[in-house]
Amino acid sequence: MSQPATQPARTSQPNVVLGMLLLVYIFNFLDRQILSILVEPIKDETGFSDTQMGLLGGLPFAILYSTMAIPFSALADRTSRSKVIAAALVVWSGFTALFGLTHAYWQMFLARMGVGVGEAGGVAPSYALIADYFPSTHRARAISVYSLGIPLGSAFGLLAGGYIAANVDWRAAFITVGLAGILIAPLFLWIVKDVPEPVAPANTPSAFWDTIGETWAIVRRKKAFWLMALGAASASMIGYGLAFWFPAFLMRSFEFDLQEASRFVAGLLLSGGVAGILASGILADKIGKKDRAFYTRLPAVAFVLAVPLFAAGILSENPTLAFFIFIIPQALVYFWLGPILSAVQHLVEPRLRATASALFLLINNLIGLAGGIYALGAFSDALKPAYGDEALRYSMLFGLALYLLAAALLAAAGPALRKGWVDEAG
Incomplete structure (x- = not known):
């Protein structure tokens, strides 16, 4: 456990x-998403189908990323959040580098599982550490700043992966970014310290699994937890699917080369993605103080607005026009991160935050990450007889309905969140 103290001393x-934490999260998504820009080079070498690549991109990573996050987060809640994050960084970076040395499909599958094991120890403890350092009135925007690791890491992964693959090969891209992540782990551990917690009350769970059991007993009774988790999972299913397949879509439908596709998607992430995440955090902290339901209503409205704009971009035949159309929905679909992830921190007391986040991420990622990438790839293969080389375009288009499902679930979560909110001092 953390050192006892009367008041948390930062x-x-x-x-x-x-x-x-943002730097580590950038490497998290850099290592996670670099595979998306390298789909076509890997397929050219191996002959894998879209279904196989979709399976490789989601399921092996998501299974262990989702399930192992729970024990790792309970460990972080009971020992040191910063040390668990640093160890996780080393593990996932090492397996990313190892992916560059693989040849057979089963080797790639196992390497992606290893990346998932490592990243399982990074995100939920980071949410909890942010909640330790930032008061509730500033927490959504702090988590939004942390969530910038998603577009920044994805963009840098696309740019680095595309450049290295074009000038060396796709294997060198994995090895380079993996080794870079390992090098920053000691720096992180030297700078980031845990916040000592108050002396635990007498009824605090004393066993590792008791922490998981107590947290589960709390969140499973809260309607807001389920509506937010399933809403986020629906959005993540299409969100991860679009993120993974977008470069391939550009190469097939607009005849981009590898580096053109990487610059196009990176530009969207660095403009729309960054703006959307920052705006949602600021708005949630400002208006959410008056009504907690706003934490779920804001992303619900954003998803509804994003669908027709995304559809217009996907159906566009002009890549320049498509880019400017995509910027707005690219911002809107990130509006859930700061508000929802901040709200999850308020469903339990502070000492259980990492474990509560891990349970939320279990649902979000098993459905969203494991299902979305595979589903769009498999749907693309199924549509090929009807649409040929444009099958991926229509797979993405039909998948947008998941954003509307997410909007409905999150809108319904507002009243339940008001009832389930756990206030805290400071």
Whole structure:
């Protein structure tokens, strides 16, 4: 357990901690998403189908990423959140580098599972550490800043992967980014310190599995938890699917080369993605103080607005026009991150935050990450007889209905969130 103290004494500067967590999260998504820009080079070498690549991109990673996050987060809640995050960074970076040395499909599958095991220890403890360092009135925007790791890491992964693959090969891309992540782990551990917690009450769980059991007993009774988790999972299913298949769509439908596709998607992420995440965090903290339901209503409205705009971009035949159309929905579909992930921190007391986040991510990622990438790939293969080389375009288009399902679930979660909100001092 963390050192006892009457009041939490911050041992690092909050903004410095947030900056280091963001850096680690950038590597998290860089290593996770680099596969998306390298789908076509890998297929050219191996002859894998879209279904096989979709399976490789989601399921092996998601199974262990989702399930192992729970024990790793309980470990972080009971020991050291910063040490668990640093160890996770080393593991997932190592397996990313190892992927570059694989040849057979089963070797790639196991390497992606290893990346999932490592990343399981990174995200939920980071949410909890942010909640330790930032008061509730600023927490949504702090989590939004942390969530910038998604578009930044994805963009850098696309740019680095595309450049290295075009100038060396796709294997060198995995090895390079994996080794870079390992090198920053000691720096993270040196800078980021845990916040000592108050002396635990007498009824605090004393066993590792008791922490998981107590957290589950709380969240399973809260309607808001289920509606937010299933809503986020629906959005993540199409969101991860689009993120993975977008470069391939550009190469097939617009005849982009590898680097053109990487620059196109990176540009969307660095403009629309960054703007959407920051705006949602600021709005949630500002308006959510008046009504907690706003934490779920904001992303619900954003998803509804995003669907027709995404559809217009996907159906466009002009890549320049499509880029400018895509910027707005690319921002809107990130509106859930800051508000929803902040709200999850308020469903339990502080000492259980990492475990609660892991349970939320279990649902989100098993459905969203494992299902979305595979489903769009398999649907693309199924549509080929009717649409030929444009099958992926229509697979993405039909999948947008999942954003409407997410909007309905999150809109319904608002009243339940008001009832389930756990207030705290400061």
